[in-house]
Each structure stands twice: as C-alpha cells, then as structure tokens.
Amino acid sequence: MNKTELIEKIAASAKLTKADSKKALDATIEAIAGALKKGDKVQLVGFGTFSVAKKPAREGINPATKAKIKIAAKKVAKFKAGAELAKVVNK
The missing domain is CATH 1.10.1220 (Arc Repressor Mutant)
Structure with a gap:
C-alpha cells in the first residue's frame, strides 16, 4: 500500500x-x-512505538575495491510493533 x-x-x-x-x-x-x-519516543498504545537509536561509527569495506572505509556514527528511526498489531499480523 x-x-x-x-x-x-x-x-x-x-x-x-x-x-x-x-x-x-x-x-x-x-x-x-x-x-x-x-x-x-512516540508510543501509540496497541499499535507500536517509534524511537531513535544511535548507531556508533564503524569500519566497513568497499565491496568494489575491498578498501577499508570509515562509516560515520548516525541516528536511525526504529519502530517496534505493539502487542495488538503483532496479534493482527500473526492471524
């Protein structure tokens, strides 16, 4: 949808x-x-919770060149389904 x-x-x-x-x-x-x-945090009872998580800086590898790169720290949006939503989805 x-x-x-x-x-x-x-x-x-x-x-x-x-x-x-x-x-x-x-x-x-x-x-x-x-x-x-x-x-x-945004909590919608029965639906779920939206929150922000911090991802630390880390080292990655460029798949094309195999060179090591530094990936900066960042914040990401998360969603955790509430019990009622999870129940509806699993029916």
Whole structure:
C-alpha cells in the first residue's frame, strides 16, 4: 500500500474527504518526525512505538575495491510493533 492508497482507506473509513485525509496523515507524519528529531519516543498504545537509536561509527569495506572505509556514527528511526498489531499480523 502506498501513501495515496492509505489516504483513500482513511477517507473511506473515517468518512472524510481525500483532501482532509491527506492533511490528517501529513500532520500525523510531521508530528511523529518532529518528536523523533527532538529525540522523543512516540508510543501509540496497541499499535507500536517509534524511537531513535544511535548507531556508533564503524569500519566497513568497499565491496568494489575491498578498501577499508570509515562509516560515520548516525541516528536511525526504529519502530517496534505493539502487542495488538503483532496479534493482527500473526492471524
């Protein structure tokens, strides 16, 4: 499912226009991204938790040249499914 299909599902399920559904989805994504940017965790009970994890700097190998390269430390977004979502997926 892509973003357009998700907007259509939201519109049908919540009886909203597609434009209103798009605004709601965009606002939700923006709010989650903003919280993660600040380093906060976003917990949606029953659905899951969005968080930020720090990956340390490490050494890698360029597969084309076999030369060693340094990979910088970075932050990555993580998602852990909640119990209810996991239950639905495993049915």
